[in-house]
Amino acid sequence: MPKTCCVDSCLSRRSDFVYHRFPVTDPERLRQWLFTLGMDPNTPVHVVSKIFVCQKHFQPDDYLETDSCVRRRGPMLKITAVPTECVDDLFSVRFKRKVVTPSDQPAAISKHLVELLIS
Secondary structure (H helix, E strand, O other): OOOOEOOOOOOOOOOOOOEEEOOOOOHHHHHHHHHHOOOOOOOOHHHHOOOEEEHHHOOHHHEOOOHHHOEOOEOOEOOOOOOOOOHHHHHHHHOOOOOOOHHHHHHOOOHHHHHHHHO
16 A cells, blocks of 8 residues: 555655654654644554655755665654644645644544544
8 A cells, every 4th residue: 555645635645755654752743743733632653653744744954964864765854853844735725724723633633544544
């Protein structure tokens, strides 16, 4: 099964894209990713460990710059990287959805995420 991006409005399924796993071993950074992506901060680790965020949602300076850090699967993210690119625009403009606020988060788990977990 090809990897897909868990951002609701992102349709990335390209095999030449780099897909990043959620930082499940770093609780604070995981919380930041979930908040930024409008997902429930209480989403279980076993759920987020099965989904990905594609390279379109990271800035170039989110990546380590040395050639020695480019692995077989692509460049590595810095430990401070949080997906920010195209997240607000895609949620608020492309699908006419409001940007998720902290009070909206429990109801904001993406439909795409649920479909991935069911299949």
